[in-house]
Amino acid sequence: xxxxxxxxxxxxxxxxxxxxxxxxxxxxxxxxxxxxxxxxxxxxxxxxxxxxxxxxxxxxxxxxxxxxxxxxxxxxxxxxxxxxxxxxxxxxxxxxxxxxxxxxxxxxxxxxxxxxxxxxxxxxxxxxxxxxxxxxxxxxxxxxxxxxxxxxxxxxxxxxxxxxxxxxxxxxxxxxxxxxxxxxxxxxxxxxxxxxxxxxxxxxxxxxxxxxxxxxxxxxxxxxxxxxxx
Amino acid sequence: xxxxxxxxxxxxxxxxxxxxxxxxxxxxxxxxxxxxxxxxxxxxxxxxxxxxxxxxxxxxxxxxxxxxxxxxxxxxxxxxxxxxxxxxxxxxxxxxxxxxxxxxxxxxxxxxxxxxxxxxxxxxxxxxxxxxxxxxxxxxxxxxxxxxxxxxxxxxxxxxxxxxxxxxxxxxxxxxxxxxxxxxxxxxxxxxxxxxxxxxxxxxxxxxxxxxxxxxxxxxxxxxxxxxxxxxxxxxxxxxxxxxxxxxxxxxxxxxxxxxxxxxxxxxxxxxxxxxxxxxxxxxxxxxxxxxxxxxxxxxxxxxxxxxxxxxxxxxxxxxxxxxxxxxxxxxxxxxxxxxxxxxxxxxxxxxxxxxxxxxxxxxxxxxxxxxxxxxxxxxxxxxxxxxxxxxxxxxxxxx
Numbered sequence: 001x002x003x004x005x006x007x008x009x010x011x012x013x014x015x016x017x018x019x020x021x022x023x024x025x026x027x028x029x030x031x032x033x034x035x036x037x038x039x040x041x042x043x044x045x046x047x048x049x050x051x052x053x054x055x056x057x058x059x060x061x062x063x064x065x066x067x068x069x070x071x072x073x074x075x076x077x078x079x080x081x082x083x084x085x086x087x088x089x090x091x092x093x094x095x096x097x098x099x100x101x102x103x104x105x106x107x108x109x110x111x112x113x114x115x116x117x118x119x120x121x122x123x124x125x126x127x128x129x130x131x132x133x134x135x136x137x138x139x140x141x142x143x144x145x146x147x148x149x150x151x152x153x154x155x156x157x158x159x160x161x162x163x164x165x166x167x168x169x170x171x172x173x174x175x176x177x178x179x180x181x182x183x184x185x186x187x188x189x190x191x192x193x194x195x196x197x198x199x200x201x202x203x204x205x206x207x208x209x210x211x212x213x214x215x216x217x218x219x220x221x222x223x224x225x226x227x228x229x230x
Numbered sequence: 231x232x233x234x235x236x237x238x239x240x241x242x243x244x245x246x247x248x249x250x251x252x253x254x255x256x257x258x259x260x261x262x263x264x265x266x267x268x269x270x271x272x273x274x275x276x277x278x279x280x281x282x283x284x285x286x287x288x289x290x291x292x293x294x295x296x297x298x299x300x301x302x303x304x305x306x307x308x309x310x311x312x313x314x315x316x317x318x319x320x321x322x323x324x325x326x327x328x329x330x331x332x333x334x335x336x337x338x339x340x341x342x343x344x345x346x347x348x349x350x351x352x353x354x355x356x357x358x359x360x361x362x363x364x365x366x367x368x369x370x371x372x373x374x375x376x377x378x379x380x381x382x383x384x385x386x387x388x389x390x391x392x393x394x395x396x397x398x399x400x401x402x403x404x405x406x407x408x409x410x411x412x413x414x415x416x417x418x419x420x421x422x423x424x425x426x427x428x429x430x431x432x433x434x435x436x437x438x439x440x441x442x443x444x445x446x447x448x449x450x451x452x453x454x455x456x457x458x459x460x461x462x463x464x465x466x467x468x469x470x471x472x473x474x475x476x477x478x479x480x481x482x483x484x485x486x487x488x489x490x491x492x493x494x495x496x497x498x499x500x501x502x503x504x505x506x507x508x509x510x511x512x513x514x515x516x517x518x519x520x521x522x523x524x525x526x527x528x529x530x531x532x533x534x535x536x537x538x539x540x541x542x543x544x545x546x547x548x549x550x551x552x553x554x555x556x557x558x559x560x561x562x563x564x565x566x567x568x569x570x571x572x573x574x575x576x577x578x579x580x581x582x583x584x585x586x587x588x589x590x591x592x593x594x595x596x597x598x599x600x601x602x603x604x605x606x607x608x609x610x611x612x613x614x615x616x617x618x619x620x621x622x623x624x625x626x627x628x629x630x
Contacts, residue, residue, distance in 0.1 A: 091550025102545045106240030
């Protein structure tokens with residue numbers, strides 16, 4: 001496939017849960033593209049289908065119809081493309097940031113970032129070097145050997161961001177990354193994501209229900225009852 | 231990065247406590263195995279230390295350990311004269327329970343010919359029996375002091391020596407006295423019984439019209455002598471000359487009637503297959519039950535530990551972790567728990583096995599086999615957790 005100018009391409013994406021009379025359409029005919037370095041928000045109330053959209057793009061939830069192309073790789077075309085290694089794609093091309101930081105409680109901040117690198121076959125030594133650099137760049141140099149339980153909410157979310165960035169993914173998907181933070185920390189995290197989108201040239205797709213947090217985003221999609229409204 | 235080790239390091243308190251609990255259970259399994267082997271060792275102790283080739287016992291009986299066997303002491307001369315036999319020595323056995331320092335003291339009394347064999351195998355303190363009467367050597371398990379006196383039957387006996395760990399097939403410590411003393415203790419009647427017997431014999435003889443008073447008096451004395459005789463033993467043990475044919479000697483003694491010559495091999499079978507078989511089976515069953523309980527406990531621990539890590543597993547899957555990383559984490563934790571618990575159980579038994587009332591024999595083969603079984607149980611038990619982990623969807627990492 002020729003190099004596309006988009007990091008994410010979604011065409012007529014539809015996700016239907018159940019069959020027959022009990023079928024529920026969670027996402028209907030979604031089409032959009034996100035360029036590398038672009039920061040995009042998906043806004044919508046609870047149950048509107050925004051997380052379903054994120055999981056379909058994140059190679060977790062198989063779309064019922066439509067196409068998904070991630071960093072030039074066709075991953076879904078009326079269902080997953082046959083023979084595709086979803087885990088490898090998630091490892092190499094995607095980074096995830098969660099509502100709760102989802103750090104592994106028995107690993108230190110440094111090890112939480114290292115694990116993402118080691119899963120991607122990086123040597124332990126190299127993983128340690130890169131993870132340390134990354135955490136220092138996010139002002140967490142003094143927290144390298146702390147467990148998540150000893151970190152503040154904002155610090156833990158920054159470690160989670162470091163983990164998501166560790167493999168230099170083309171696409172970062174964030175599911176309500178500020179939901180567990182106070183307003184100030186939430187804004188800090190969003191500012192960091194804006195900065196990283198530019199610096200790393202990654203496409204960042206953020207799902208949130210909090211309109212206050214998406215100021216300065218390049219584009220904002222609103223999802224209502226499974227349909228992208230704007 | 232080893233996730234299993236890191237998880238254990240973080241939850242070390244919980245892990246150590248769980249391992250200690252499991253270790254105690256495995257310690258019990260090990261001790262059961264030790265008791266199981268100890269039953270064998272105990273059952274064969276006297277057989278082995280006697281170093282006899284043939285045990286001559288009462289016909290149609292299974293010998294002095296399995297059931298009552300009484301044969302005349304004098305048969306030792308005939309056995310000794312049999313071709314192929316170099317030594318023959320009479321032995322007397324009985325289990326005795328007395329009160330000592332207001333506590334019951336149960337022991338196995340062995341009477342042996344001071345000029346024969348079958349006496350104490352070793353003297354750890356004091357000396358062997360030198361006088362024909364009223365001296366005894368006791369196993370150290372009886373916890374008696376040199377010079378201590380105890381009353382057995384009609385007489386007091388003085389402890390003159392301490393021997394090693396000699397026990398009966400039921401685990402009671404052994405004590406040795408001279409054969410004549412043992413016969414007295416076992417067979418001698420008290421004075422009232424002797425007087426009654428004499429009167430009964432006299433009354434029967436006086437009714438016989440054909441006997442003169444002098445004949446009746448003579449017969450009364452001799453018959454009473456026979457009934458009062460204690461020259462009975464439970465077995466006569468014999469040693470064969472080098473090159474002598476065991477079966478030929480056995481066949482010869484069989485032909486005499488009234489006696490049964492039992493080889494060491496046969497005696498071993500009687501002791502192990504007959505006398506302690508049920509106890510062995512019982513212990514074997516307990517071991518199996520305890521191992522099943524261990525397996526269930528390990529499964530539950532691994533399963534609950536996996537449930538605790540559902541979000542971690544989902545996150546690992548979401549960031550692209552291979553299944554073998556997750557399977558490895560669960561399997562390694564299960565195996566580590568098994569190894570540590572086994573180590574704790576082993577140390578526990580090493581520190582305590584000598585304090586058990588019955589002999590514990592720890593054989594390296596048994597310990598290695600148990601280790602292999604524990605590892606197999608850990609692997610099988612971890613399958614429950616692994617199955618659960620493999621079913622976790624990466625999507626479970628999303629949400630609050």
